[in-house]
Amino acid sequence: MTVYFHTLGCKVNQYETQAMRRLLEDDGFDTAEFHAGFRAAEDGVLVINSCTVTGESDRKLRQLLRRARRDNPQAVIVLCGCMPQAFPARAAALADADIVLGNAERRTLPAKLRAYLTTRERTVDIPPHTTAYEPLSIREFQGRTRAFVKIEDGCNRFCSYCAIPYARGRVRSRALQDLKEEVEALAAAGYREVVLTGINLTAFGQDTGSSLADAVDITAAVEGIGRVRLGSLEPDHMTPALLDRLAAQPKLCPQFHLSLQSGCDATLRRMRRHYTTAEYAALCADLRRRFSNAAITTDIMVGFPAETEEEFAATLRFAEEIGFARAHIFAYSRREGTPAAAMAEQIAAAEKAARARRLSAVCEATRARYEEALVGHTVSVLLETQDDEGRWEGHTPSYVPVRVKATGTAGDMVTVRITARNRDFCCGTVE
Numbered sequence: 230m231t232v233y234f235h236t237l238g239c240k241v242n243q244y245e246t247q248a249m250r251r252l253l254e255d256d257g258f259d260t261a262e263f264h265a266g267f268r269a270a271e272d273g274v275l276v277i278n279s280c281t282v283t284g285e286s287d288r289k290l291r292q293l294l295r296r297a298r299r300d301n302p303q304a305v306i307v308l309c310g311c312m313p314q315a316f317p318a319r320a321a322a323l324a325d326a327d328i329v330l331g332n333a334e335r336r337t338l339p340a341k342l343r344a345y346l347t348t349r350e351r352t353v354d355i356p357p358h359t360t361a362y363e364p365l366s367i368r369e370f371q372g373r374t375r376a377f378v379k380i381e382d383g384c385n386r387f388c389s390y391c392a393i394p395y396a397r398g399r400v401r402s403r404a405l406q407d408l409k410e411e412v413e414a415l416a417a418a419g420y421r422e423v424v425l426t427g428i429n430l431t432a433f434g435q436d437t438g439s440s441l442a443d444a445v446d447i448t449a450a451v452e453g454i455g456r457v458r459l460g461s462l463e464p465d466h467m468t469p470a471l472l473d474r475l476a477a478q479p480k481l482c483p484q485f486h487l488s489l490q491s492g493c494d495a496t497l498r499r500m501r502r503h504y505t506t507a508e509y510a511a512l513c514a515d516l517r518r519r520f521s522n523a524a525i526t527t528d529i530m531v532g533f534p535a536e537t538e539e540e541f542a543a544t545l546r547f548a549e550e551i552g553f554a555r556a557h558i559f560a561y562s563r564r565e566g567t568p569a570a571a572m573a574e575q576i577a578a579a580e581k582a583a584r585a586r587r588l589s590a591v592c593e594a595t596r597a598r599y600e601e602a603l604v605g606h607t608v609s610v611l612l613e614t615q616d617d618e619g620r621w622e623g624h625t626p627s628y629v630p631v632r633v634k635a636t637g638t639a640g641d642m643v644t645v646r647i648t649a650r651n652r653d654f655c656c657g658t659v660e
């Protein structure tokens with residue numbers, strides 16, 4: 230029997246899908262991925278691993294679930310992940326799902342599926358998070374040349390707009406020995422780059438006494454691993470002591486995804502973020518001093534409740550000043566149960582969209598500036614995908630996409646001189 234997965238959301242969710250696929254394969258099932266419009270065999274099982282970070286994620290989930298049921302009337306449909314965990318009653322009411330699970334106790338999926346296949350009794354089982362990290366493991370990251378590796382779960386922050394702490398529980402960290410064993414298996418499977426990820430990655434070790442630098446060093450020490458990349462980072466957790474350790478690790482990719490959210494101090498306070506723009510700018514300057522060609526990438530939210538034109542203008546100026554190598558820009562999304570959802574002066578959708586366009590223009594220009602400065606430089610590129618003309622696309626350590634004619638296989642690293650920059654990628658020649 231084949232179990233088909235569709236994953237919504239972040240790197241942690243994608244990792245957990247790989248881990249659930251492994252559990253099912255070890256239990257005798259075949260696994261694969263499915264996309265909207267997919268029609269499974271009569272006895273197929275569809276698993277939707279959900280995200281609930283924005284209202285839009287929930288809307289996409291409901292639409293996907295309706296289509297999956299319409300296109301696969303006989304299939305067993307499993308809904309799991311962050312949406313049921315954060316909103317159990319609403320998830321239980323989604324009748325198109327035969328099995329509804331949260332994102333805790335992922336290991337129990339095979340048993341719950343087998344039980345359902347025997348009894349055909351609708352199952353809704355969403356246990357609360359515990360204080361223990363749920364050990365899961367992957368042996369491959371199907372369809373990718375870099376492996377996302379989860380090392381932390383949960384968040385203790387409660388930023389005023391965010392539903393994630395309600396979906397993911399409190400900070401829980403993975404044991405370093407467990408991490409080492411997984412990275413060894415991935416290196417043996419040919420992975421050269423590992424992306425360490427978590428719900429609040431920089432909170433790693435708060436509950437166990439280890440530090441993110443320990444996880445980076447243990448990963449980098451595994452034979453065969455050429456690069457260690459970090460997922461999203463909370464600026465105020467990036468202490469000088471941590472930077473000292475990270476700067477001493479030659480395999481660490483100099484790309485730092487420092488979540489900014491707003492370039493205006495008053496808005497940051499309303500968001501309950503834990504830094505000021507001055508502290509953020511000082512951190513960026515410190516990273517650029519320590520890491521040559523450091524790429525600062527980020528997430529910025531526009532249209533937070535009561536964000537005035539002046540406050541938004543401050544964000545535009547700040548984004549220009551920092552000079553981001555890449556920025557994910559998204560409109561504030563009202564999340565039920567969060568303090569921001571109850572705030573007055575919610576911004577109209579059209580105004581949010583207009584602000585997102587204005588900020589994108591600023592950040593596209595800073596990205597172009599960062600990538601154009603690479604022309605003439607020699608960089609290493611991890612080969613990932615090949616087009617019909619044999620040209621490879623891959624990424625530099627600072628996560629710039631590069632296209633190059635090269636001999637090799639996916640996962641190989643080649644040395645490339647950057648010759649030009651186009652809108653979506655740089656071009657280069659192998660040295």
Ligand code: SF4
Nearest residue numbers: 384386387388391393
């Ligand atoms: S740090 Fe803030 S935005 Fe990030 S997951 Fe935690 S509560 Fe959400």
